[in-house]
Amino acid sequence: MVGNQPPTFFYLPPGYVPFPKPWPETADDYWTGFQHGIYCWILQTYLRLKASGFACSLVEDLPSEGVIVCLGPTIARDFKPSPQQFLVSIKSDNVEQPYAQIHIVQNPLDPLCRRNATIWSPYFIPLWPQTGLIGRDPNRGDRFENAAFFGHTKREIAPQLLAPEWQSELNNIGVRWTIQPADLWNDYSNVDVFVGVRSFTKKPYFHKPFTKLLNAWRAGVPAILGQDSAFKLIRRSELDYLEVTTEKELFEAIQRLKQDKGLREAMVAHGAVRAQELNNEDIVRKWRILLEEFVPQAWSKWREAANYRERFLRLRSLNAIRLEAERSIVEGYAPWLRNRPFDLDEVKSETRLYLKEARRRFDKEWERYRLQFKRKRRK
Numbered sequence: 001m002v003g004n005q006p007p008t009f010f011y012l013p014p015g016y017v018p019f020p021k022p023w024p025e026t027a028d029d030y031w032t033g034f035q036h037g038i039y040c041w042i043l044q045t046y047l048r049l050k051a052s053g054f055a056c057s058l059v060e061d062l063p064s065e066g067v068i069v070c071l072g073p074t075i076a077r078d079f080k081p082s083p084q085q086f087l088v089s090i091k092s093d094n095v096e097q098p099y100a101q102i103h104i105v106q107n108p109l110d111p112l113c114r115r116n117a118t119i120w121s122p123y124f125i126p127l128w129p130q131t132g133l134i135g136r137d138p139n140r141g142d143r144f145e146n147a148a149f150f151g152h153t154k155r156e157i158a159p160q161l162l163a164p165e166w167q168s169e170l171n172n173i174g175v176r177w178t179i180q181p182a183d184l185w186n187d188y189s190n191v192d193v194f195v196g197v198r199s200f201t202k203k204p205y206f207h208k209p210f211t212k213l214l215n216a217w218r219a220g221v222p223a224i225l226g227q228d229s230a231f232k233l234i235r236r237s238e239l240d241y242l243e244v245t246t247e248k249e250l251f252e253a254i255q256r257l258k259q260d261k262g263l264r265e266a267m268v269a270h271g272a273v274r275a276q277e278l279n280n281e282d283i284v285r286k287w288r289i290l291l292e293e294f295v296p297q298a299w300s301k302w303r304e305a306a307n308y309r310e311r312f313l314r315l316r317s318l319n320a321i322r323l324e325a326e327r328s329i330v331e332g333y334a335p336w337l338r339n340r341p342f343d344l345d346e347v348k349s350e351t352r353l354y355l356k357e358a359r360r361r362f363d364k365e366w367e368r369y370r371l372q373f374k375r376k377r378r379k
Contacts (some may be wrong), residue, residue, distance in 0.1 A: 004296050006086070007066035008056040010046040012038060013074050016093040026051065027280075030132025032183050037092045038071045044128050045069070045287060052284050054291065065296055074095045080313055083306075086299040088290075091122075093207055099316045101302060102295070109229045123294075125286050127209040127276060130186050135219045137189040139223060144258045148178040148191045150212065158197045158226070160247050173255055190220035192258055193264075200246050204229035216276060217271035222264050224253045237355035239270040 019033040027047040033039040046058045046069075062068065062075070065084040072095040080099045081087050089100030089113060096103055103122040105112055108208035112122045147156055147170060157179075160166060167177045180187070188194070194216040198205060216223040223241040225231050231241065242257070244250040258266055302309060 004300075005055065006293065006299050007063075007289055008054075009059045009063045009066055009068050010056060011068050011074065011284075012040050012046075012068040013061055013062075014041045014060050014234055016071075016074055027128075028131060030186050032185075034128075034131055035182060038074065040128060041071055041090045041092060045172055046130070048128075048193050048280060048284050049287055052282075054287065054288055056291075059280070061315065067291065067299060069291075070097070070100075072100070072103075072288055074096075075100075081302075083303050083309060086295065086302055088295065091207070092136065093121070095256060099313065100297065101312070102290075105207075105369050106211075107206055107230045107233075109204070109206050109233060111206055114231055123290055125210045125290070128280065128283060129211060129218060129278075130215045132186045133215065133218055134189050136185045136221050138190060140190070140192070144192045144264065145174065145196055146176050146178060146190055146194045147254055148180050150180045151196070153179060156198055158199045158247075159249075160200065161195070161197065165305065169251060170254065173258060188216075188221050191219070191221050193254060194219075194221045194223045195225075195250065195254075196223060196371075197250060198228065199226065199242075202227050202245070215273065216241070216274035220272065222257060222270050222271070223259075223269040224250060237270075239267050240265075240274065254342060294374060345353075 017036045017038050019036065019039065023039075023043060024031045024047070027044045029038075034044055043058070043201055046056060051057055064082070064083070067088060068081075069088045070090070072089050072091050075087070075089070075097050077098055079097070081101065086102075087097060087100035088102045088104060089097040090104040090106075090200070091110065092106065093305040096112065103112055104125050105122050106125070106127045110122065111125075113124070126208075149161065151157060152160060153350075170177045178191075180191075194212070196212045196216075198208075205228045207271045208228055208230055210228070210233070210293065213223055213234070215227060217222075224244060225241045227243070227245060233314075235241065242253045244253050
């Protein structure tokens, strides 16, 4: 410990998402590994905080003492920190470590923020913008020919936009549709409009960040987006982005931008101003406020107050039961569904039975905790 600052470690276990070394020496280097959550959140944060003068270490083995910044799924779900360990767990894409003392969320509307805090509330920190970003080429001038999507096609794009019919529809108005290759996610040089629609539903995606919009602003490219809650949270007008809910609306929005040069220019100019509201230095500052001002006090309280630890772990144990019930639907039933034909009603019935049993276990554990707490108060 240096002064009141506990030793701080960024935990990056080997082989979690294998990526060949050497890793970048600075976070400003363009490196495709930053497309993976663990490298973007753990390695990039470590590099930026280290460069800012914050004392921290990058480790491959879980430390036995200190503040441990980790990605939720890299630590076993049943792992409970000792009195000497303080976990700052990054939830990232909807995965949390049940027993972490502090959770980092990338969307302030994440459901984790709406639960009653056991001792410490979740902390919102934005995801880092794209490194090595190449903005739209000014030499393209008024051309409007290329619409592009940046991201994973398996889970981040509406399936209708992968169909040949969508490409043909855009071709009819002189627009090419591009799924940007992963090694070019930093390159907007030939992009005239960015499309970021995960689905044509009202699903809010509470666990997703607003980073795609920030990247479009910084690249000087107008954006057309879906119903993500993070986008809506920071939207002030349609100059921020055009919002669509259907494939028809998306086509009409692209057609509108193609025909309205003034709207495109206004959106790009407005986006350049909005992009200044959040930069890497701001995110570094948020991290340092958390790790230098809040965490040392919380860590000291965790080490010294056994009653807090007991209460915290008991409540988090109850929360782990709920998480297990939710996770079972995906991880438990998915293999079963892959290996055999299934009837939807049968799946619904089995799911209801499992959740009923999970609720029974939760009620039983909660009653046990309530009685123990009641007896302690009498003493």
